[in-house]
Amino acid sequence: MAVIISDVKKFSACYLRGIRAGDKLISINGNEVFDVLDFDYYCTEDRLSLLFESKGKTKTVNLKSSDTGLIFETYLMDKKQHCKNKCVFCFVDQMPKGMRESLYFKDDDSRLSFLFGNYITLTGISEREVERVINLHISPINISVHTMNPELRVKMMGNPNAGKSLDIIRRFYEGKIDMNTQLVLCPGLNDREELDFSLVSLAKYAPYVKSIAVVPVGMTKFRDGLFPLRPFSKEEAIDTIERVDRFNEKYGHFAYCADELYILAEKEMPNTDYYNDYVQLENGVGLWTSLKDEFLYSLENEVLKKSSGEKHIATGVAAYPLISELAETFNIKTGSEIIVHKIVNNFFGESVTVAGLLTATDIEEQLSGRISGELIINDCMLKTKEEPIFLDDVSVDELAEKMGVKITVTDGSGYDLLRKMMN
DSSP states (O other): OOEEEEEEETSSSHHTTTTTTEEEEEETTTEEESSSSHHHTTTTTSSSEEEETTTEEEEEEEEESSOOOOSSSSTTTTTTOOOOOTTTTTGGSSSTTTSSSSOOBBBOOOOHHHHHHBBBSSSSOOHHHHHHHHHHTTEEEEOOOSOOOOOHHHHHHTTTTTGGGGGGHHHHTTOOOOEEEEEETTTTTHHHHHHHHHHHHHHHHTTTEEEEEEEEOOOOOOOOSSSOOOOHHHHHHHHHHHHHHHHHHOOSSSEOOHHHHHHHTTTTOOOOGGGGGTTTGGGGGGGHHHHHHHHHHHHHOOOOOOOOSSSEEEETTTTTTHHHHHHHHHHHHHHOOOOEEOOOOOHHHTOOOGGGGGGHHHHHHHTTOOOSSSEEEEEEBSOOOSBBBBBBBBBBBHHHHHSSSSEEOOOSSHHHHHHHHOO
């Protein structure tokens, strides 16, 4: 397979040797190049021999540097791989119609797992990709397991390959590939005894299964015609936490419950030591404790000053108690009057309580006309830091103009939250 070059930096090594846009890169040092992982890996060698197809003929360019000057159409150098599953709990299937097209794309791409920490199910990974992960030692790989029961996995993921693809975990283990895993739990399906089975089954692949995140299913109000699911009850959340604790006591501490389970169970969040360097932070595991510890540490070590002008913070239902506690502590220490607002998620449904799924629509409807001055929000509400757009396609600037306030975005850390409160 050859990769099409979209551009070449002027006066770079390849440019000076006649390589231009539209030419194809075939191999590096005799190794075929399929995508960015191949390209980056083979370019680490001291001397490079690049084979191109240019104007219908092959052409070799020898370099003493990895600075090729080649530019490709996408960062992957080809298209993202689409998810082939029909999971009963898929959040994308619970999205309302009329949102931006990219939100409906379900990726299941092993390269994104390594590059950006995305989770993959292994149902769509090719034999070549499995061998490449092992041979090039691409690690860690993040895997959406959900259950280690093959028959149940087929049922939950709507894919006949879902059960047998679990064997790839064994192969990664034998290849000494580090893996972070997640179990999205659906009450009555893969919790209770099925959870016990999955945890113990994954423990067999330690130490290369580095972590297991246990996460409750997320449900929106847009579930008409979908598999009948229900949210966790308080009692079920308590049962789940207790099962994970018993597992950790017996097998070593590498399974973690998401913050949401502790909120549902009305139990105190674990301390920092529980999370072992916060390896599952992106899965909502330890966000509460991490943010609180960072904020309180900064509060004791920074030179504090009273906030300037009227300031407000918008957050979700789940994080509201924590953010209110932190703001109150700051107010007492500095004499400030920062006000925290709990935004109910009417857009996706009140059962969705995380701040990362709040929309500009709900923030505007619930705060417009009630506040002035400055509004602080978390960047988890936005598409990316480079593209500050909410899920409902409203930009930060548009929302600020509609509400007549200044909007400041924090990076999600306790350190930055304190800075934004003071500045």
